[in-house]
Amino acid sequence: MIYPQNFENKIGFYQITQLLKEKCLSPLGEEKVSNISFSDKYEEVNEWTDQTAEFVQILQEEDDFPAQYFFDVRPSLKRIRIEGMYLDEEELFDLLRSLQTINSIVRFLSSQENNNEKEEASNSYLCLSRLANDICVFPKIVQRIGNILSPYGKIKDNASPELARIRRELSATMGSISRSLNNILRSAQSEGVVDKDVTPTMRDGRLVIPVAPALKRKIKGIVHDESASGKTVFIEPAEVVEANNRIRELESDERREIIRILSEFSASIRPYIPDLLLSYEFLAEIDFIRAKALLALQISGLKPAFENRPVLDWRMATHPLLQLSLAKHGKQIVPLDIELNAKQRILIISGPNAGGKSVCLKTVGLLQYMFQCGLLVPMHEGSHIGLFSDIFIDIGDEQSIEDDLSTYSSHLTNMKIMMKQCNERSLILIDEFGGGTEPQIGGAIAEAVLKRFNGKRTFGVITTHYQNLKHFAEDHEGVVNGAMLYDRHQMQALFQLRIGNPGSSFAVEIARKIGLPEDVIADAASIVGSEYINADKYLQDIVRDKRYWEGKRQSIRQREKQMEDTIARYQTELEEVHKAKKEILAKAREEAEQLIQEANARIENTIKNIKEAQAEKEKTRLARLELSDFKQNLDNDEAQKMQEDKIAKKMEKLRERQNRKKEKKQNTLQNNKLEETSQKKNETQMPLTPGSIVRIKGQTTVGQIIEINGKNATVAFGSMKTTTKLDKLERSNAQLTKTGLDTKSTFVSTQTQDSMYEKKLHFKQDIDVRGMRGDEALQAVTYFIDDAILVGMSRVRILHGTGTGILRTLIRQYLQTVNGVKHFEDEHVQFGGAGITVVDLD
Structure with a gap:
């Protein structure tokens, strides 16, 4: 209930409605503004304001919303409900353009709804889309009007075969009249009856020649009119009277045929008039909502939090x-x-x-x-x-x-x-x-x-x-x-x-400010009494003091807020530092373990070489020299220096273990020494032939002899072939794999080891793909995950941002297909939440 009846005038709402009407595109919207109503239903008010807020978003973000041709043809449609009534050309043209606008608006809102369903975007126009549901757009009616009217709103010549015939005959007849008149005019000009610059003109729909009154008898014909000054008469020559009559008949035929076409079209759409009127109600609603959105932009209006209770x-x-x-x-x-x-x-x-x-x-x-x-x-x-x-x-x-x-x-x-x-x-x-x-x-x-x-x-x-x-x-x-x-x-x-x-x-x-005499003010103060004056003064002082302390309290609140923000920022940075420290320590441990493993491999390889050389002094010296060089390289590396004590302890343990093994096997080795020496001698004395499994002395890589030319042999090591001296080869009991390498003694070059170490040392566990297109981001993540698996990372982070969620979806779909990915999830909300994907690798 609103009370009193002139409520809107008292609060200024009438002026608001005038502003709304100025922003409407047609009487459709203005009628809605005139009928604007107050509602106390929560769902209704919520829907209205949501529609307006969505249209504000459209005005701010969209450039292609159709806002043309908001014509109100409802009176014309209601008129042709009566049999025999029809739409004229202008009304039909307005119907065509406004139906096209309705079609464009429905298509715009439907496409936005479909895009939102596919992309799960936040910028949706759900309320406006609901408004556009079940609105008929009449494409067949639009197509038929397009067959009748030209782009300029005139009936086309080919709107019907009869109209085409009439207009062809009309054009031919007018051309014939024009030629006849020009001939008559040239003859009259040569005889001096009319001036040289005179041209045929139109009077009452008939082509005539302007002639001076004194010479009108010189041209046979009918006088149709004269100028206001009386100095010119307009004569229709007798030769073209019949042709002009025929033009009149053809024009009447043309008009009758146009009326027939329009009547036939109006009769065909008569059953659809109720649905058409509903579509125009939709157009009126859109015009009304658009006006409300424009007003909101003008006054900086928005929708605050809306509650279904008095507050x-x-x-x-x-x-x-x-x-x-x-x-x-x-x-x-x-x-x-x-x-x-x-x-x-x-x-x-x-x-x-x-x-x-x-x-x-x-x-x-x-x-x-x-x-x-x-x-x-x-x-x-x-x-x-x-x-x-x-x-x-x-x-x-x-x-x-x-x-x-x-x-x-x-x-x-x-x-x-x-x-x-x-x-x-x-x-x-x-x-x-x-x-x-x-x-x-x-x-x-x-x-x-x-x-x-x-x-x-x-x-x-x-x-x-x-x-x-x-x-x-x-x-x-x-x-x-x-x-x-x-x-x-x-x-x-x-x-x-x-x-x-x-x-x-x-x-x-x-x-006092106005300038009332001081004695009058003093007299008034005495009448009311000092108690009242003092009470008012005290009240003023209270208000003043409250303003002062309110300002102080506000200032303190702001400082507290700044302190809280600063503390929170420092806590976040401290957590990031702790996290980075843990990551650095973990990385250092991994590098130390890798270094120890490499040292162990070198030590074991040295011991093996010493064993195979049967304690020959020269080869023992070379093996020790190689181990010494490796140790020197470790000393020169700063990262390896940090782990020197651990490596030394590990090497010492390895030596002790090897010594224990030596002592345990010493008796067995002595008992079998002669037998092994005899067997080895027999194996080494066997001649090498094509197909023999061999290796280069002092190396572990196994190959197969392809051919022998004199003292040289061609050996295949996997996909690589090499030629070497026969005396540098020795037989091997190892079996070849498909790649040509012994499954129990895979060889990795020092260069490859150094390259992998360098790659792992400089590998970053984070990648940022924000701002990339989908295919670019996917390619970058593919390379990143491959490198992470190659260098043995256990966890990596992919920063893709939140946005519309497209990048996040594409990346996670790819991660599901990678065998090396064990698990992935959102980062902790404190460190980025859904904008970062954390990937655990096998």
């Missing part, structure tokens, strides 16, 4: 009309912060005259009414707006001579209706509560009415100057005082609302 928690709310008016003069509006909730439902605002109390009242009424009509409102996005079933307002002078009502009587009438109708879901807005009569009784009645409002747990904003109402707010739960601030030093209103304390009227200060 006002507004931050930086502004009166849109006042905002636009001040902006024209280069001024800034002072925003309003106001809160009404279950604990403080009624706000009593006091303060000086012209301090902004009424503006505050109208701002609350206008913004709440606008929002429940489906409009976006100018306030901070962190605000909360509720839902009220009734809004009552009492503002301004309601004197009525006809109804014998004074100002105060009209106020009391409004109070009576409000008390009867209001409930816990109502919002009442009263300006100058209790005014218009003797202050003492007026204040008492106002307090009694306020008590009833509070008893019904209604919500409201009330402005007053009465002290008893301020005291009532202090003593009763549910009612709270508020003050419009005033700068007493500069003697000007600040137009800022502060809730919690009552305001002062600053009557004495304002009187």
Whole structure:
């Protein structure tokens, strides 16, 4: 319920509707604006405001929304419901273009909905898409109109065979007349009957020749007209009269054929008129929503958090009309912060005259009414707006001579209706509560009415100057005082609302500013009494001190917030440092282990060479020299220096283990020494032939002899062939694999080992693919994962960002196909969350 009937005029909503109509593209939208309505249904208001918010997003982000040809052809469609009525060419052209616009809008919203389903994008137009569901677009009607009309809205020659024939004959006849007239004109010019620059012209649809009145008898024909000055007559020569008559007949035939075509088309679409009208209702709704979105952009309107209960928690709310008016003069509006909730439902605002109390009242009424009509409102996005079933307002002078009502009587009438109708879901807005009569009784009645409002747990904003109402707010739960601030030093209103304390009227200060004589002010002060003056002064001091401490508290809050942000940033950085430290230590351990393994391999290889050389002094010396060189390389490497003690201990343990093995096997070796020596001698004395399995002395790589040429042999080591001396080869009992290598003694060159060590040393466990296209990111991740598996990483991180989620989906689909990937998941929310994928490798 909205009370009174002129509610919209009182709060300025009528001006809002005028702004909306200016932004409409056609009468379709203007009609919707005229019928705009207040709703107290949560789902309805939520849908309206969501539609407007989505259209604001379209206006800001989309460039191809179809916003042309919003024609209202509903009157024409309703007219042709009657048999025999038809659409004329202009109406048909408007129907064609507006249907094309409807088709384009439906296609635009449907494509957006499909894209959102596929890409799971956040920028969706779900409410507008629902609005476009089940809207007919009539492609066959559009196609048929296109067959009838040209791109310029005229009936095509080939709209029907009969029309094509008529227009061909008409064109031929007019050409014949033109030629005849030119011949007659040239003859008349040569005889001096007409001037040289005269050309045929048209009068009453007939081609004629302009001739001077004195010479009109020189040309046989019919005089059709004369000029206004009487100096020229227009003669239709007798030779072309019949042809002109034929043109008239053909033009009539043409018009009849066009009417037949239009009537036939109108009859064909008559069954579809109800569906067509529904489609135009959709077009009207789109025009209306577009106008609301444009208004929202003009006044910086948005949709705050919407709650299905009576509540006002507004931050930086502004009166849109006042905002636009001040902006024209280069001024800034002072925003309003106001809160009404279950604990403080009624706000009593006091303060000086012209301090902004009424503006505050109208701002609350206008913004709440606008929002429940489906409009976006100018306030901070962190605000909360509720839902009220009734809004009552009492503002301004309601004197009525006809109804014998004074100002105060009209106020009391409004109070009576409000008390009867209001409930816990109502919002009442009263300006100058209790005014218009003797202050003492007026204040008492106002307090009694306020008590009833509070008893019904209604919500409201009330402005007053009465002290008893301020005291009532202090003593009763549910009612709270508020003050419009005033700068007493500069003697000007600040137009800022502060809730919690009552305001002062600053009557004495304002009187001094205006220039009232000081003796008058002193006399008034003595009449009212020093107690009242001091109380008002104390109230001013309280408000001033509160402003000061409020500013201090705000400053402290800001500093605390900065400190909290700084601490949080330091904690995050410290955690990152700890994490990096752990990663560095883990990497160092891996490198140390690899180094130890390499050292072990070298030691074992040296021991093996010594064994195979049967303790020959020269080969033992060479093996020890090789081991010494390797140790020297370790000493030169800074990373290996850090692990020198561990390597030395490991080598010592290996030596002790080898010595123990030697002691255990010594007896066995002595017993079998002769037998092994004899067997080895027999094997070495056997001649080498093509097909023999051999290796180069001192090496472990196994190959096969392909051919022997004298003292040289060609040997295949896997896919590589080499020629070497026979005396450098020796037989091997190892078996060849498919790659030509012994499965028990795989050979890896020092160069390859160094390359892999270098690759692992410089390998980064993170990759950033943000900003890449899908195929680029996928290729980069493929190479990255391959390298990670090659160097033996156990965990890597892929930074792809959140965005639309496309990169994240593509990368994870690829990871599912990689055998070396054991597990992947989102990074911890503290370190990036869904924007980073952590991959565990086998």
